[in-house]
Amino acid sequence: MLSGPLGGEQHEAVRATVKGFVDREILPHVEAWEEASRFPRSLYKAAGDLGLLGIGFPDAYGGVPADTLEQLVVSETIARCGAGGVVAGLMSHGIGAPPIANLGSEATKNKYLPGILAGDLICALAITEPSGGSDVANLKTTARRDGDHYVLHGSKAFITSGMRADVITVAVRTGGEGLGGVSLIVVDGDAPGLERTEMKKMGWWCSDTAMLYFEDCRVPAENLLGPENSGFLGIMQNFNAERLSLAAMAYGMATVCYDEALAWAKQRETFGRPLVRHQVVRHKLVDMATAIMALRAQLERIAWQVDAGTHPIADVCMTKNLATQTLELCAKE
Ligand SMILES: Cc1cc2nc3c(=O)[nH]c(=O)nc-3n(C[C@H](O)[C@H](O)[C@H](O)COP(=O)(O)OP(=O)(O)OC[C@H]3O[C@@H](n4cnc5c(N)ncnc54)[C@H](O)[C@@H]3O)c2cc1C
Numbered sequence: 001m002l003s004g005p006l007g008g009e010q011h012e013a014v015r016a017t018v019k020g021f022v023d024r025e026i027l028p029h030v031e032a033w034e035e036a037s038r039f040p041r042s043l044y045k046a047a048g049d050l051g052l053l054g055i056g057f058p059d060a061y062g063g064v065p066a067d068t069l070e071q072l073v074v075s076e077t078i079a080r081c082g083a084g085g086v087v088a089g090l091m092s093h094g095i096g097a098p099p100i101a102n103l104g105s106e107a108t109k110n111k112y113l114p115g116i117l118a119g120d121l122i123c124a125l126a127i128t129e130p131s132g133g134s135d136v137a138n139l140k141t142t143a144r145r146d147g148d149h150y151v152l153h154g155s156k157a158f159i160t161s162g163m164r165a166d167v168i169t170v171a172v173r174t175g176g177e178g179l180g181g182v183s184l185i186v187v188d189g190d191a192p193g194l195e196r197t198e199m200k201k202m203g204w205w206c207s208d209t210a211m212l213y214f215e216d217c218r219v220p221a222e223n224l225l226g227p228e229n230s231g232f233l234g235i236m237q238n239f240n241a242e243r244l245s246l247a248a249m250a251y252g253m254a255t256v257c258y259d260e261a262l263a264w265a266k267q268r269e270t271f272g273r274p275l276v277r278h279q280v281v282r283h284k285l286v287d288m289a290t291a292i293m294a295l296r297a298q299l300e301r302i303a304w305q306v307d308a309g310t311h312p313i314a315d316v317c318m319t320k321n322l323a324t325q326t327l328e329l330c331a332k333e
Contacts, residue, residue, distance in 0.1 A: 048119020162210025
């Protein structure tokens, strides 16, 4: 099949579980959720009950260890619901929770991870600020140590799941200028001094996206992830995993575009024959299928490289670009 799924037969079980979830829990409602600009909180619990939120996390905290390709199969299969906002919102713990799992103390992991992976707690990641997102080393939100607490000042922009999140992994400046002064800290959604406002978007309608404001926001010092001023590396490693899951998501979305275009081209008739019998339309479909096949090969190759223990960072970045360009092509054509 030209727009076939990522991975081989060994990924069939996880693919079938996720597809069943998408068919049952998402597809019947997704149009209404997009119009309403939200999906129900109960979707997290339904995904947690199936073990979908735990994939790739350690089993000691309720996770389900998985190889990279298996994790990409999950992102891709959910994306086949056709609404990016569902994937981004439902899986926001996929960017918010890894720093807790990788850098948090035992107490912090036990406090947050089981609830997040079970779908009881919504988790978000807050890096971007109104003054910019690309230049992470220059972030401006500060956290000043005061006894057993850090006191946060500043604001964050475009935070996925930001309105509803119970647990927010926040990048803050605890030291001097540049990347050596950045830390990560976990902020509870009900922390005093945290305010949030909703942001409207052109796309991903049903994903909750928020501005966060911290004013004298007191957070227990034990919520710091790793040593003070060592957060930048953790942020960058987290970005690489996010790049790969976004690439798999773009792959899933590109296949939706192709499958729907092909179905429509077979059904719709112009000038006495179906669209698919016109050569220009056939060229478009072939261009889409070619790009999709190349992307699938690249995603499978890079998942294998990551699991082999190499750190192909530049390849990961280029794969994300390739994936989003493929989706752009398929959506346009
Ligand atoms: C729907 C949505 C959801 C999001 N969810 C989250 C989230 O959950 N958590 C979070 O922390 N952030 C989130 N973001 C923010 C996202 O990560 C940022 O938008 C992104 O990092 C870019 O930052 P910026 O928008 O401030 O653009 P800027 O950093 O201001 O960049 C503006 C433009 O300049 C270009 N540019 C920047 N630096 C350079 C350079 N050195 N050389 C050449 N060009 C450059 C950029 O490519 C871009 O085109 C989300 C954004 C959106 C739209």
